[in-house]
Amino acid sequence: xxxxxxxxxxxxxxxxxxxxxxxxxxxxxxxxxxxxxxxxxxxxxxxxxxxxxxxxxxxxxxxxxxxxxxxxxxxxxxxxxxxxxxxxxxxxxxxxxxxxxxxxxxxxxxxxxxxxxxxxxxxxxxxxxxxxxxxxxxxxxxxxxxxxxxxxxxxxxxxxxxxxxxxxxxxxxxxxxxxxxxxxxxxxxxxxxxxxxxxxxxxxxxxxxxxxxxxxxxxxxxxxxxxxxxxxxxxxxxxxxxxxxxxxxxxxxxxxxx
Amino acid sequence: xxxxxxxxxxxxxxxxxxxxxxxxxxxxxxxxxxxxxxxxxxxxxxxxxxxxxxxxxxxxxxxxxxxxxxxxxxxxxxxxxxxxxxxxxxxxxxxxxxxxxxxxxxxxxxxxxxxxxxxxxxxxxxxxxxxxxxxxxxxxxxxxxxxxxxxxxxxxxxxxxxxxxxxxxxxxxxxxxxxxxxxxxxxxxxxxxxxxxxxxxxxxxxxxxxxxxxxxxxxxxxxxxxxxxxxxxxxxxxxxxxxxxxxxxxxxxxxxxxxxxxxxxxxxxxxxxxxxxxxxxxxxxxxxxxxxxxxxxxxxxxxxx
Amino acid sequence: xxxxxxxxxxxxxxxxxxxxxxxxxxxxxxxxxxxxxxxxxxxxxxxxxxxxxxxxxxxxxxxxxxxxxxxxxxxxxxxxxxxxxxxxxxxxxxxxxxxxxxxxxxxxxxxxxxxxxxxxxxxxxxxxxxxxxxxxxxxxxxxxxxxxxxxxxxxxxxxxxxxxxxxxxxxxxxxxxxxxxxxxxxxxxxxxxxxxxxxxxxxxxxxxxxxxxxxxxxxxxxxxxxxxxxxxxxxxxxxxxxxxxxxxxx
Ligand SMILES: Nc1ncnc2c1ncn2[C@@H]1O[C@H](COP(=O)(O)OP(=O)(O)OP(=O)(O)O)[C@@H](O)[C@H]1O
Ligand SMILES: [Mg+2]
Numbered sequence: 001x002x003x004x005x006x007x008x009x010x011x012x013x014x015x016x017x018x019x020x021x022x023x024x025x026x027x028x029x030x031x032x033x034x035x036x037x038x039x040x041x042x043x044x045x046x047x048x049x050x051x052x053x054x055x056x057x058x059x060x061x062x063x064x065x066x067x068x069x070x071x072x073x074x075x076x077x078x079x080x081x082x083x084x085x086x087x088x089x090x091x092x093x094x095x096x097x098x099x100x101x102x103x104x105x106x107x108x109x110x111x112x113x114x115x116x117x118x119x120x121x122x123x124x125x126x127x128x129x130x131x132x133x134x135x136x137x138x139x140x141x142x143x144x145x146x147x148x149x150x151x152x153x154x155x156x157x158x159x160x161x162x163x164x165x166x167x168x169x170x171x172x173x174x175x176x177x178x179x180x181x182x183x184x185x186x187x188x189x190x191x192x193x194x195x196x197x198x199x200x201x202x203x204x205x206x207x208x209x210x211x212x213x214x215x216x217x218x219x220x221x222x223x224x225x226x227x228x229x230x231x232x233x234x235x236x237x238x239x240x241x242x243x244x245x246x247x248x249x250x251x252x253x254x255x256x257x258x
Numbered sequence: 259x260x261x262x263x264x265x266x267x268x269x270x271x272x273x274x275x276x277x278x279x280x281x282x283x284x285x286x287x288x289x290x291x292x293x294x295x296x297x298x299x300x301x302x303x304x305x306x307x308x309x310x311x312x313x314x315x316x317x318x319x320x321x322x323x324x325x326x327x328x329x330x331x332x333x334x335x336x337x338x339x340x341x342x343x344x345x346x347x348x349x350x351x352x353x354x355x356x357x358x359x360x361x362x363x364x365x366x367x368x369x370x371x372x373x374x375x376x377x378x379x380x381x382x383x384x385x386x387x388x389x390x391x392x393x394x395x396x397x398x399x400x401x402x403x404x405x406x407x408x409x410x411x412x413x414x415x416x417x418x419x420x421x422x423x424x425x426x427x428x429x430x431x432x433x434x435x436x437x438x439x440x441x442x443x444x445x446x447x448x449x450x451x452x453x454x455x456x457x458x459x460x461x462x463x464x465x466x467x468x469x470x471x472x473x474x475x476x477x478x479x480x481x482x483x484x485x486x487x488x489x490x491x492x493x494x495x496x497x498x499x500x501x502x503x504x505x506x507x508x509x510x511x512x513x514x515x516x517x518x519x520x521x522x523x524x525x526x527x528x529x530x531x532x533x534x535x536x537x538x539x540x541x542x543x544x545x546x547x548x549x550x551x552x553x554x555x556x557x558x559x560x561x562x563x
Numbered sequence: 564x565x566x567x568x569x570x571x572x573x574x575x576x577x578x579x580x581x582x583x584x585x586x587x588x589x590x591x592x593x594x595x596x597x598x599x600x601x602x603x604x605x606x607x608x609x610x611x612x613x614x615x616x617x618x619x620x621x622x623x624x625x626x627x628x629x630x631x632x633x634x635x636x637x638x639x640x641x642x643x644x645x646x647x648x649x650x651x652x653x654x655x656x657x658x659x660x661x662x663x664x665x666x667x668x669x670x671x672x673x674x675x676x677x678x679x680x681x682x683x684x685x686x687x688x689x690x691x692x693x694x695x696x697x698x699x700x701x702x703x704x705x706x707x708x709x710x711x712x713x714x715x716x717x718x719x720x721x722x723x724x725x726x727x728x729x730x731x732x733x734x735x736x737x738x739x740x741x742x743x744x745x746x747x748x749x750x751x752x753x754x755x756x757x758x759x760x761x762x763x764x765x766x767x768x769x770x771x772x773x774x775x776x777x778x779x780x781x782x783x784x785x786x787x788x789x790x791x792x793x794x795x796x797x798x799x800x801x802x803x804x805x806x807x808x809x810x811x812x813x
Contacts, residue, residue: 005365020350043741051605099346101312103363187596
């Protein structure tokens with residue numbers, strides 16, 4: 001009567017998360033997730049943007065320059081939120097995954113399911129923020145619509161990293177270290193200004209950050225400046241996400257085998 | 259062929275050199291209730307996790323339903339029901355949702371689970387709590403819900419790790435009653451406990467575990483007959499006088515920190531002798547021998563040590 | 564009150580190193596990324612000074628304000644809720660007023676240490692014309708944090724669910740943090756919003772810190788800001804005495 005669920009039951013893990021959130025429609029979720037980036041867009045994009053005018057070298061209004069970066073970081077944050085603290089709580093305190101262990105859901109299925117869910121959450125955020133960009137009149141090219149799938153790649157990469165971090169965490173305080181990495185990355189990975197403001201060696205450091213590539217990809221598409229460089233950015237995210245996923249899978253396998 | 263066959267089964271954990279399970283062998287037949295009785299750290303949960311196909315044996319052989327749990331873990335888990343020592347319920351879901359979502363994990367359909375969850379809620383006497391969040395349930399209700407949850411897939415074997423620890427006597431009896439019904443409906447029960455009365459009530463056959471090994475195996479009656487007498491006289495003396503009294507009394511006497519246990523087929527006769535010898539115990543009680551006495555005999559320690 | 568303060572200091576022993584690192588790292592990151600980085604794109608001066616000089620005192624005030632909310636909001640709610648620190652304290656001869664006072668002193672100390680770290684980082688950026696300026700800005704920033712902290716504490720002690728604190732943080736604190744003349748001048752805002760910001764504490768704190776730092780302070784405005792923030796602090800303490808008593812002597 002009961003068949004073994006396919007894909008290690010990954011879709012069932014997603015279904016469970018949808019179930020928990022069933023009180024909120026995708027729109028209220030999106031509203032919550034885009035609220036903070038909208039504030040930043042208004043304060044920095046519009047407010048400080050008025051002092052900047054057009055961004056030198058890129059030659060677009062400042063707000064249009066910042067918006068795609070905020071789209072990428074918003075989608076990244078959605079994926080991270082779902083995979084770090086939320087997952088850690090279910091892992092360490094609710095012992096949710098241990099209760100799954102005795103079902104036909106596999107450990108790989110759990111990891112894949114949580115990652116899929118994180119990407120879904122990011123999709124909701126991305127669609128919401130894309131609407132904001134359009135309403136604010138910040139869309140410079142029809143290709144801006146592709147910034148959302150690009151953001152899914154970002155969400156995949158950071159979601160995988162988040163799942164690895166959750167499995168290595170030794171307590172809530174461990175996530176302070178995640179913050180310690182994420183805040184500088186958010187501030188310096190060319191969210192607010194082009195990479196050309198940096199001296200050469202800082203520039204090389206910044207270009208090694210995954211968020212830099214996420215932002216390049218998002219901004220390139222949103223501003224309609226498509227070139228082969230974007231493929232490189234995408235490839236970076238795929239490789240980074242793939243490595244992180246492998247790390248997460250192996251760490252989860254050890255953790256759950258104990 | 260037996261449902262479960264284990265021989266030389268071992269479990270060690272990486273990073274420690276304790277052997278949680280140090281080579282045990284046993285068989286469980288279809289339809290019986292099989293118990294693991296032992297104190298804290300005996301290796302009961304470690305054994306149960308191997309039986310649940312979530313922990314790889316470090317040595318020996320184990321076959322469940324004729325299959326190898328390492329290579330066929332997933333298929334086997336679909337046929338097992340597991341009640342872990344900690345409930346591990348989904349705190350973000352309601353009582354009913356816990357059952358439904360858990361059923362989905364087994365590949366059961368939503369439609370099926372809607373009907374099945376109603377039955378299970380009835381079985382666990384939780385129908386009136388169906389819409390409540392698990393966080394708001396009492397310990398006993400959570401335990402019943404965990405047992406109900408383990409039944410979503412109509413398991414052939416139900417593994418229960420300390421099903422009644424932490425419950426009040428009434429809640430315990432309700433649970434025993436539910437487990438008894440399951441057994442009568444043909445489910446094979448495997449449970450661990452540190453309660454003697456529970457083992458005597460529920461188990462057709464049991465093993466006594468201590469320090470990762472099986473000390474003995476049999477029906478509760480067999481174990482009692484084999485290791486202890488029919489009756490036990492419990493005597494309490496003022497501190498310091500116990501050993502002296504035991505020496506005087508002679509015979510089959512166990513000296514515990516707080517009391518003496520005198521094994522005899524006729525407890526009243528021993529009590530008479532106590533009076534004859536002029537010993538004046540603070541209290542004296544004749545009772546039937548229990549598994550606790552068996553355990554004491556086999557390990558030299560009481561369960562509460 | 565000193566005994567209640569002693570409790571918090573005793574706890575702080577174990578974590579203070581970590582909080583100092585954060586207190587220094589945060590201003591450093593923001594001054595570098597926003598002040599210097601984004602500032603490099605800003606054409607010309609803002610209110611007569613380069614963007615970094617304009618931004619730094621505003622950010623100082625905003626950080627003091629935000630940290631004070633986190634300490635007074637989440638700190639007080641946790642002490643009353645999950646940790647039951649207050650309940651334990653009032654079971655001793657301590658009064659609710661002393662319990663509140665001790666915790667507020669501790670929050671004030673933390674705000675001060677944070678402001679000090681920020682001021683030192685600003686000094687390292689060469690943003691003060693004299694040591695005297697820096698010394699004037701330090702108490703101003705502390706007041707910017709402490710004033711709303713008393714009000715927040717008075718409210719937070721009555722709060723039992725954390726999500727509500729999060730809601731207030733998102734919908735009240737964040738907008739104030741970003742729009743009170745911290746990142747850009749309130750004069751850029753539409754008139755209605757501008758008047759709203761003038762009525763809210765962070766604008767007073769930011770303007771106080773900025774005018775002192777840039778040497779543009781006038782006695783009249785300085786008095787107004789200090790009076791506003793001082794009145795807020797006193798009001799918070801008065802209300803807090805009532806709410807702490809009500810919650811702790813149930
Ligand atoms: N995950 C683990 N890692 C390391 N050691 C473990 C682990 N789980 C159990 N042990 C050790 O294995 C031994 C047996 O533990 P186990 O949990 O199987 O005992 P138990 O009989 O279930 O005890 P209890 O009655 O307390 O539940 C103990 O010494 C324990 O410390
Ligand atoms: Mg156990």
